[in-house]
Amino acid sequence: MYKHVVITGGAGFVGSNLTLEMAKRYPEAQLTVIDDFRSGDFKNLEGYKGDIIAADVSSINLKHYFGGKKVDLVFHLASITDTTDHNQFRQVHDNVESWRNLLDYFAGRKTRLVYASSAATYGIAAGINRIEQTPKPANVYAFSKVQLDNLARAWAEENKTQTVVGLKYFNVYGPRESHKGAAASMMIQLARQMRRGEHPRIFKDGEQKRDFVYVKDIVTCTILAARARASGVYNAGSGVPRTFNDIIANLNRVLKTDLPPFYIDNPHVHYQPHTEADLTATTAALRYKPKYTLETGIDDYFASGFLE
Ligand SMILES: NC(=O)c1ccc[n+]([C@@H]2O[C@H](COP(=O)([O-])OP(=O)(O)OC[C@H]3O[C@@H](n4cnc5c(N)ncnc54)[C@H](O)[C@@H]3O)[C@@H](O)[C@H]2O)c1
Numbered sequence: 001m002y003k004h005v006v007i008t009g010g011a012g013f014v015g016s017n018l019t020l021e022m023a024k025r026y027p028e029a030q031l032t033v034i035d036d037f038r039s040g041d042f043k044n045l046e047g048y049k050g051d052i053i054a055a056d057v058s059s060i061n062l063k064h065y066f067g068g069k070k071v072d073l074v075f076h077l078a079s080i081t082d083t084t085d086h087n088q089f090r091q092v093h094d095n096v097e098s099w100r101n102l103l104d105y106f107a108g109r110k111t112r113l114v115y116a117s118s119a120a121t122y123g124i125a126a127g128i129n130r131i132e133q134t135p136k137p138a139n140v141y142a143f144s145k146v147q148l149d150n151l152a153r154a155w156a157e158e159n160k161t162q163t164v165v166g167l168k169y170f171n172v173y174g175p176r177e178s179h180k181g182a183a184a185s186m187m188i189q190l191a192r193q194m195r196r197g198e199h200p201r202i203f204k205d206g207e208q209k210r211d212f213v214y215v216k217d218i219v220t221c222t223i224l225a226a227r228a229r230a231s232g233v234y235n236a237g238s239g240v241p242r243t244f245n246d247i248i249a250n251l252n253r254v255l256k257t258d259l260p261p262f263y264i265d266n267p268h269v270h271y272q273p274h275t276e277a278d279l280t281a282t283t284a285a286l287r288y289k290p291k292y293t294l295e296t297g298i299d300d301y302f303a304s305g306f307l308e
Helices: 013-025 063-067 088-106 140-158 177-184 186-195 215-225 244-253 280-286 294-304
Strands: 005-006 030-035 051-054 072-076 112-118 164-169 169-173 201-203 213-215 232-236 262-264
Touching: 005 013, 013 215, 030 072, 030 164, 030 177, 063 088, 063 215, 072 088, 088 140, 088 186, 140 164, 140 232, 140 294, 164 280, 169 201, 169 215, 186 201, 201 244, 213 215, 215 232, 215 280, 215 294, 232 280, 280 294
Parallel strands: 005 030, 005 072, 030 051, 072 112, 112 164, 164 232, 169 213, 201 262
Antiparallel strands: none
């Protein structure tokens, strides 16, 4: 079905899982990863047989690499993902110009585009996150993602025969995230503490809820988005918020430990008490239905050998 697929950020956490799944599902397709390895890791692409271009998407000369070649689909996941990087110029420049470069080049070429937005665009508002909500970015990373959505909306208006789909990923966890360090999911960070025999440290009282979503569901959703009939932006989560205490209970179960949480004061004034993806539009437009619960997601993660 696809002859040539480009995946930016393919050496990263979600990007590498997506790349390896695309290689499995479409063995005949030519895959090209673009990544500058600022946070990604070559080890994530073990077994990958496609092409790789080590370059910054915000400045790459796309014509040089893709001129005269047909690209059916672009998955754009490359992004600064450390939300604690407060360098406003770097975050906005690198994230926004990467997207503009791709949109400009692939306009009028029949290429479909899917890009990673973020639930961070909702800000610190508690409750169910609905796609029609006005964005309230609380940091410059989230602000840059709002600009991606704005650019995509304007581009879709101008390029009605092409589709561009944005996905607001919630809290993703799963294999191939260990390179992210402090920006990795709480699953791997808490599991590391527990494997060392330490009490897992979380903010008081551990009952804050997050929409944690397993990476295999996110990969499925992202691949479904490539077949959307129309352009749009959708939530990509599990639809079921769970507490940090729930994570620790499940980690104790799979790691066969019995380490109760050690509660610490939350130093953040602005802290999301609850995130929850409303998946109504995602299910209707993309036919996405998450398969993994927190329990089965953590089971699968543990069985993969990557939860360490
Ligand atoms: N993991 C999550 O929970 C989550 C949540 C919301 C949104 N997202 C979005 O999903 C996407 C993937 O995130 P991830 O968790 O896999 O993070 P990651 O840091 O593992 O992956 C990002 C990849 O992009 C590359 N990169 C960054 N800027 C680049 C540039 N200008 N040019 C080329 N390569 C560049 C990095 O080297 C890395 O390999 C990102 O767009 C991120 O904002 C992730």
